[in-house]
Amino acid sequence: MNDSDSKTFTISTKVKKTDYSHSSFMSLYLASASSGQAFRVYKDIDIKDLNIEGYESKEGRMVMMEFRPNHSELPFLETEFWADLVEDPLNRTLSIQLSNDRNADNAPYMVKLKFRSKGNVNFNIEPSPFASAKEWNKWYSILSKIRGLDYRRTYILGKDKSRLVTSACPNLDNTLSTFEGEFLKKLSILEDKIGNPIIPPTEISQELLDSVIEINEKWEHIDDAEREKEIQQLEKDLNIPMTTLISVQLKNQETDLNRMMIIQHLGWIKYSSFGLKFDDFEKRKEWDKIIKNQSAISYVVNARTFTPEDFFNQLSSLRQEGEYNILSMVNKLLKINSEELPPIKTNIEVKLQEPIGSVQEIQVTIQQADDDYNKMEKLLFEEKYVQAIPFLEKIGANKETLAYAYAINHQYDEAIELADKIIAQDVSTVAHMTKGLAYVGKGEYHSAFDAYQLGIHICRYKWYPIAKENLESFVLSNNTQMTKELQNIIELLDKEREPMNPKEKCYCGSKRRFKKCHGKVR
Known part of the structure; x- marks a missing residue:
C-alpha cells in the first residue's frame, strides 16, 4: 500500500516510565500505515482529531484502541517488471528498483507484482535468463534473509526511485535448497x-x-x-538450453512505468514456421540467411477489435491458459468476425532480437493507435488519394498507394523514384503500372510503354482491369491528347495475362530467358 493512502492523526499520550515513548508509539503507527497491518494499544489516551471541524479535544479513558491504515481501493492488477535488488544492511531494508528498460540483459531480476483490493500487494522475484552466477547467488542470499525475517521493510521503487509500495518483510512459500x-x-x-x-x-x-x-x-x-x-x-x-524470453509492454504515454508481461519457454521460435515465400531470388536468399542466423527482424500490425488494455489483458488470459507462442497469440487476437472493418484501435510492434548466448528476446509493444491510420483509411476508401498523401507519408505504409497518389497529383518524379524503390524490393509489384502512369503524365510515352509492358509480364498481383481504368481516368481528367503511342499503351492493358515464366524467352525478342533479360532482378 502507498504511504499516501493512510489517514493522519495528531496523537498525544500520557506515559509513565514503563509506557511506550511518544516516538516509539508513532513508529508503531507509521509501521502500520506503511505495511498495511493494524496494531492495538491498551492505554489511557487523549485524542485531538484534526479532521473534526473546530479542533475539539476528545478525552476519555479507553481500554483499547486499534489503528489501521485507510486501505486504498486499488483494483486488481497484475504486472511484471525488470528490476535490480538493493540492500541497506544498516537500516535492514530491501529495495526493489523497477526498470522500464526493454533490454532484459540490463536488469538481472524479474519482479511479478499483484495489486489486490484493500491495498494488499504480492510480489515474486526471479533471476532473468541473463543473470550471472553472482546475481543468482545474491538472489539466493536475499531470499534466505527474507525467510529469516531479516528485513524490517521492503520498498518497491519506481523509475525515479520514488517509493511506489512500502511493505513489511514478506513471507515466502519456498526458497532454494x-x-x-x-x-x-x-x-x-x-x-x-x-x-x-x-x-x-x-x-x-x-x-x-x-x-x-x-x-x-x-x-x-x-x-x-x-x-x-x-x-x-x-x-x-x-548445458544451458536455448530459451525464448518474451516481454510484452502495455505502453502508456502518461507514465514512465508501464504494465509488462514476461514469458519464458525453452527453444527459439523458428522463422521457417512463418511460411513466408518470395518470388524474388535475392529476397529469398536474404530470408534464408535470416532463418539460418536467427537474425533480428521486426514488424508492426494494427488491431481493430480490442483497445490496448483489452489486447494486453487478452494476451494475459491466453498465457494463463497455457499458450506461450507470442506470434500465434497476437495473430489469434487480430481476427475480425465482421464484414465491415471497425476503426483501428491498437498498434502492436513485434521485435525479434538477435540471440545473446542461448537466449533470444522478443519485445512486443502494445499502444494506442494513431488516429491518422483511420483518417487515412477513410480517405482511401473514398478514393481521395491526393488528400491521403500526408497520412501515407507519415505512416509509411501502403507505399504502392503513395506512389500512385504522387502520380495523379502530378508529382511524377517522386512517383517514379518511389516506384523504383518498391520494384527493387519486390520485382513483381504493381508499382510498374504506377511508374508507367507517371511517364504518361510527363509525356514520355516510350518509357511509359516499357514500364507497362514489363508490368503485365512480371506482376503477380491483380492489375487487370485496374491499370487500364486508372490510365483512362487520368487521361480524361487531365485532358491529355490521345496519340497513337498512348493508344498503344491502352491496348496493351486491354487484355489480362499470366506472369511470364522466368525460364521463357523474353517478350522483347532477345532470345534470352526472361529472368536473364527484362525479368532480371536489378
Whole structure:
C-alpha cells in the first residue's frame, strides 16, 4: 500500500516510565500505515482529531484502541517488471528498483507484482535468463534473509526511485535448497576468478558441484591454457538450453512505468514456421540467411477489435491458459468476425532480437493507435488519394498507394523514384503500372510503354482491369491528347495475362530467358 493512502492523526499520550515513548508509539503507527497491518494499544489516551471541524479535544479513558491504515481501493492488477535488488544492511531494508528498460540483459531480476483490493500487494522475484552466477547467488542470499525475517521493510521503487509500495518483510512459500545455494556460491566464486559472467544451469547435480569445487581448488596451480580448457568443459557440462524470453509492454504515454508481461519457454521460435515465400531470388536468399542466423527482424500490425488494455489483458488470459507462442497469440487476437472493418484501435510492434548466448528476446509493444491510420483509411476508401498523401507519408505504409497518389497529383518524379524503390524490393509489384502512369503524365510515352509492358509480364498481383481504368481516368481528367503511342499503351492493358515464366524467352525478342533479360532482378 502507498504511504499516501493512510489517514493522519495528531496523537498525544500520557506515559509513565514503563509506557511506550511518544516516538516509539508513532513508529508503531507509521509501521502500520506503511505495511498495511493494524496494531492495538491498551492505554489511557487523549485524542485531538484534526479532521473534526473546530479542533475539539476528545478525552476519555479507553481500554483499547486499534489503528489501521485507510486501505486504498486499488483494483486488481497484475504486472511484471525488470528490476535490480538493493540492500541497506544498516537500516535492514530491501529495495526493489523497477526498470522500464526493454533490454532484459540490463536488469538481472524479474519482479511479478499483484495489486489486490484493500491495498494488499504480492510480489515474486526471479533471476532473468541473463543473470550471472553472482546475481543468482545474491538472489539466493536475499531470499534466505527474507525467510529469516531479516528485513524490517521492503520498498518497491519506481523509475525515479520514488517509493511506489512500502511493505513489511514478506513471507515466502519456498526458497532454494541449501545444496542449490552452495552451488551458486561456488559458481560465483569461480566467476570472479574468470572475470566473465557464468549463466547457471536449470538443473544442478552433485557432479556439477564437485566439478566447480575442483576447478576453484586448482585454479591457482594451473596455467592459462589449462584454465581455458577447464572452463570450456564446464560450459559444456552446464548445458544451458536455448530459451525464448518474451516481454510484452502495455505502453502508456502518461507514465514512465508501464504494465509488462514476461514469458519464458525453452527453444527459439523458428522463422521457417512463418511460411513466408518470395518470388524474388535475392529476397529469398536474404530470408534464408535470416532463418539460418536467427537474425533480428521486426514488424508492426494494427488491431481493430480490442483497445490496448483489452489486447494486453487478452494476451494475459491466453498465457494463463497455457499458450506461450507470442506470434500465434497476437495473430489469434487480430481476427475480425465482421464484414465491415471497425476503426483501428491498437498498434502492436513485434521485435525479434538477435540471440545473446542461448537466449533470444522478443519485445512486443502494445499502444494506442494513431488516429491518422483511420483518417487515412477513410480517405482511401473514398478514393481521395491526393488528400491521403500526408497520412501515407507519415505512416509509411501502403507505399504502392503513395506512389500512385504522387502520380495523379502530378508529382511524377517522386512517383517514379518511389516506384523504383518498391520494384527493387519486390520485382513483381504493381508499382510498374504506377511508374508507367507517371511517364504518361510527363509525356514520355516510350518509357511509359516499357514500364507497362514489363508490368503485365512480371506482376503477380491483380492489375487487370485496374491499370487500364486508372490510365483512362487520368487521361480524361487531365485532358491529355490521345496519340497513337498512348493508344498503344491502352491496348496493351486491354487484355489480362499470366506472369511470364522466368525460364521463357523474353517478350522483347532477345532470345534470352526472361529472368536473364527484362525479368532480371536489378
